[in-house]
Amino acid sequence: MQRVNHLGDRMEEQKITVSQFIESVNSLLDCGLQDVLIEGEVASFKVNQGKWVFFDLKDEESSVGCFLPVFQLRAPIEDGMKIVVRGLPKLTKWGKFSLTVKQIMPVGEGSIKKSYELLKKKLTAEGLFDPLKKRPIPADLTKIGVISSTQAAGYADFCKIINARWGGLNIQTAHTQVQGMDAADQIIRALRYFNEKAEVQIIAIIRGGGSADDLSVFNDEKLVREIAASRIPVITGIGHEVDESLSDLAADIRGSTPSNVAEMLTPDRKAEIVKVRQTVQRLGGKIIQEIDLNSEKARSMVVDIKRQVVSKIDGVIETIRIKKQMIESMNPEQVLRQGYAIIAGDISEGNVVKITTFDKEVEAEICKVKEKK
Amino acid sequence: MQSKGEKMTTKKSISEKMKDLEAATEWFYSDDFTLEKATEKYKSTMKLAEEIEKDLNELKNEISVIEKDFTKE
Numbered sequence: 001m002q003r004v005n006h007l008g009d010r011m012e013e014q015k016i017t018v019s020q021f022i023e024s025v026n027s028l029l030d031c032g033l034q035d036v037l038i039e040g041e042v043a044s045f046k047v048n049q050g051k052w053v054f055f056d057l058k059d060e061e062s063s064v065g066c067f068l069p070v071f072q073l074r075a076p077i078e079d080g081m082k083i084v085v086r087g088l089p090k091l092t093k094w095g096k097f098s099l100t101v102k103q104i105m106p107v108g109e110g111s112i113k114k115s116y117e118l119l120k121k122k123l124t125a126e127g128l129f130d131p132l133k134k135r136p137i138p139a140d141l142t143k144i145g146v147i148s149s150t151q152a153a154g155y156a157d158f159c160k161i162i163n164a165r166w167g168g169l170n171i172q173t174a175h176t177q178v179q180g181m182d183a184a185d186q187i188i189r190a191l192r193y194f195n196e197k198a199e200v201q202i203i204a205i206i207r208g209g210g211s212a213d214d215l216s217v218f219n220d221e222k223l224v225r226e227i228a229a230s231r232i233p234v235i236t237g238i239g240h241e242v243d244e245s246l247s248d249l250a251a252d253i254r255g256s257t258p259s260n261v262a263e264m265l266t267p268d269r270k271a272e273i274v275k276v277r278q279t280v281q282r283l284g285g286k287i288i289q290e291i292d293l294n295s296e297k298a299r300s301m302v303v304d305i306k307r308q309v310v311s312k313i314d315g316v317i318e319t320i321r322i323k324k325q326m327i328e329s330m331n332p333e334q335v336l337r338q339g340y341a342i343i344a345g346d347i348s349e350g351n352v353v354k355i356t357t358f359d360k361e362v363e364a365e366i367c368k369v370k371e372k373k
Numbered sequence: 374m375q376s377k378g379e380k381m382t383t384k385k386s387i388s389e390k391m392k393d394l395e396a397a398t399e400w401f402y403s404d405d406f407t408l409e410k411a412t413e414k415y416k417s418t419m420k421l422a423e424e425i426e427k428d429l430n431e432l433k434n435e436i437s438v439i440e441k442d443f444t445k446e
Contacts, residue, residue, distance in 0.1 A: 140388050150438055159436060167432025168387060176443045186443040193441060269429045276429075279398055280422045286401050287411050294408065 022091050029089045037181070038064070038099070039084045039107060042077050057085060057099070068101035074184070074221045075104060076118035081111040086181055103181050109212045116219050120246060123221075128228045129249040135233040137253060138201040141265060145200035145232070146173040147190045154178075154208025154258035158237070161262035166269055172198055178207040184220035195231045203230065204265065205247065206237040206258040218245035227251055237261030333358075387432065390425050397421065 016024070040057035047053050053070050055077070056063045066085060077083055087101040106115040123129060148155040150173060162169070174190035177183040187205065194203050205227070207215070217223070218238050227234050228250040236248045237255035248254040255261035328334065336342070336358040345353030349369050355362040385393070397418040400406065 142386075163434055163436075167429070167434055169434040171434055171436040173436065173438045174441070174443060175438055182444065189443045189446070193439070193443070198439075273426050273429055276394065276422045276425050279394060280419050283398060283401050283415055283418055287408070287415060290406070290408055290411065 065098040082108040145194040145203040158258040166266035183217040218247040
């Protein structure tokens with residue numbers, strides 16, 4: 001009896017309500033398993049009332065129920081897809097254990113590809129990748145915002161190429177993670193920072209090559225929407241030429257790599273120097289060409305004048321020749337040569353007259369004279 | 374009157390100098406071109422080109438990392 005009473009006393013001391021018990025368990029879970037990352041396969045995926053997402057995350061032996069509001073689902077998932085979730089284990093007030101999911105990321109090439117295709121289809125239908133919305137790289141670029149990890153090889157490549165190619169640029173870099181579950185949110189914050197507080201003309205999001213898992217952050221729906229909505233034009237250089245992310249599709253311009261972005265943003269100073277030198281050379285050539293042209297004109301004018309003088313002289317010579325011919329045709333000698341004769345003296349019957357031909361002089365007596373009818 | 378601050382402080386950027394070079398080049402192909410003025414213009418254009426080349430070789434980029442911590446909201 002005494003023992004029972006003792007137990008009863010002890011039970012009286014430790015007695016808590018069911019709600020308090022659940023609260024205590026949740027506190028313990030919160031302390032011990034805060035932000036736990038779990039990898040597994042999706043099963044029994046469903047969306048209730050368009051607001052709540054439920055699914056089981058399982059492996060070969062075990063399964064845990066997962067829950068999240070639909071707006072936190074930033075990558076499409078389906079049954080059978082492999083994912084990593086970050087969440088908080090929780091005991092509900094009905095005593096059911098579940099994981100309240102904060103973030104989801106597809107993992108493994110197959111799941112990433114599937115999620116990518118589903119989201120691409122959805123965002124394409126919304127017009128997020130419309131080519132007509134794309135803006136060009138601004139002219140006279142002097143201020144560039146860069147979002148990247150300053151420790152990444154891709155960022156080092158970008159800086160190396162841009163410094164080699166051009167100068168006088170103001171480049172502000174927002175250091176963020178470029179892979180992992182936190183990367184998308186950090187890049188979104190950097191995009192907002194540039195759009196709200198910095199005076200840059202273009203934002204470059206750059207990251208070197210990596211696995212499909214590493215690059216999957218750039219298929220995050222919230223990030224893709226943020227890029228598409230950016231007030232400042234966005235250029236991406238993510239991974240290698242063959243890696244196409246939804247961030248690339250949402251950006252205004254896509255560079256194939258970080259180095260390619262540096263090339264697209266800047267002219268090559270060596271090529272510009274060659275161009276400047278060629279311009280000056282061309283102007284020198286233009287002056288020489290003008291001098292040659294003017295000399296040719298002058299030469300041509302001299303030839304023309306000479307031709308005119310010669311022509312005038314020829315005209316005068318010809319006139320003289322014609323006149324000489326005319327004068328010569330009137331020479332009596334020429335008339336006599338044609339068979340005519342000159343008669344001199346009184347032409348009356350019985351008189352003697354002198355007849356001159358081309359080669360003879362004759363004296364003749366006139367026998368008869370009569371008038372011409 | 375020119376103030377003290379304005380005096381000789383207008384250093385042109387590369388792109389402004391490139392525009393000047395473009396304008397000078399256009400003159401050589403315009404109706405205003407005369408051989409009398411061309412030599413003088415050519416000399417000044419050559420000087421401008423040398424300045425641009427010098428700027429292109431010497432100019433450096435200013436790269437800074439923003440202090441804000443993007444891991445936090």
